[in-house]
């Protein structure tokens with residue numbers, strides 16, 4: 588393929604399920620001609636509800652932090668690492684989207700030594716679990732991209748590549764860095780951009796690129812995306828003031844610039860807390876922490892968004908709050924991402940944790956503002 592990187596979506600997998608579902612509907616409803624006509628109409632409306640054939644669904648989850656207690660929690664008795672339990676409940680949200688994107692705010696290593704804040708290095712098994720739970724794209728431009736220098740970026744890219752995960756925002760060579768990531772599901776071609784405000788003062792290793800929130804560079808990227816017939820351009824921005832629940836002036840300036848460039852949707856992360864969602868401007872100011880060891884109110888959960896893109900109408904943004912349950916099990920901790928739709932299905936939680944869970948969901952609904960909540 589020339590001039591760009593393309594990624595196949597999960598549509599084929601979904602389509603097989605839908606065909607089966609649609610076929611069953613037709614078998615059930617096609618017993619007379621009138622019913623058959625109704626069935627074809629009804630069938631298409633069912634399909635609309637399930638996959639939105641006229642649209643493309645893109646879901647974003649926030650910052651995947653890896654503090655050392657989380658690494659220790661994933662360690663198995665045989666010394667290997669397993670994160671699969673962590674993403675068990677969020678999995679349907681990721682799997683049923685055409686493309687699921689997360690911000691990987693750590694670097695990966697096959698062998699360790701692993702480290703938490705301030706220079707993150709985490710087991711490659713983290714990416715295995717993300718891929719297995721339905722993540723398609725890991726965004727790598729954040730203030731921890733350069734925590735482990737050249738080796739950290741190179742290994743992170745290698746791990747992702749070996750798993751079939753697409754990367755955006757950090758690159759091992761400068762030519763690849765000029766090619767926007769295009770997420771394709773016919774007739775859609777969505778250019779996904781990813782950039783960060785900073786790399787915490789650490790230099791980007793020679794020969795490598797980490798995309799910065801530099802409007803001159805981003806303008807070239809948007810132009811390259813248009814040249815490649817992108818139907819939409821979406822920016823995942825790593826920005827904002829830590830622990831602030833409202834966007835600051837620098838975020839607003841970048842968002843204004845994006846609007847003038849015709850960027851369809853901007854999704855932000857980094858502040859460790861969620862910020863509002865502006866559905867009219869289609870700016871998600873901050874998703875907050877997706878998973879971390881931060882346990883204070885507003886930091887122990889966050890927001891996810893589902894964006895539906897259409898060819899002839901504006902995108903639609905829905906939100907899904909979640910809480911991170913740090914559960915004590917058999918003398919150790921486990922971390923579970925609990926989305927709102929899992930509120931009624933988690934066994935083994937004591938009433939104090941359950942209260943905190945419900946409070947966190949409500950907190951993040953309030954922060955998000957008037958936005959429809961995702962129903963799976």
Ligand SMILES: [Zn+2]
Nearest residue numbers: 692729730857
């Ligand atoms: Zn950050």
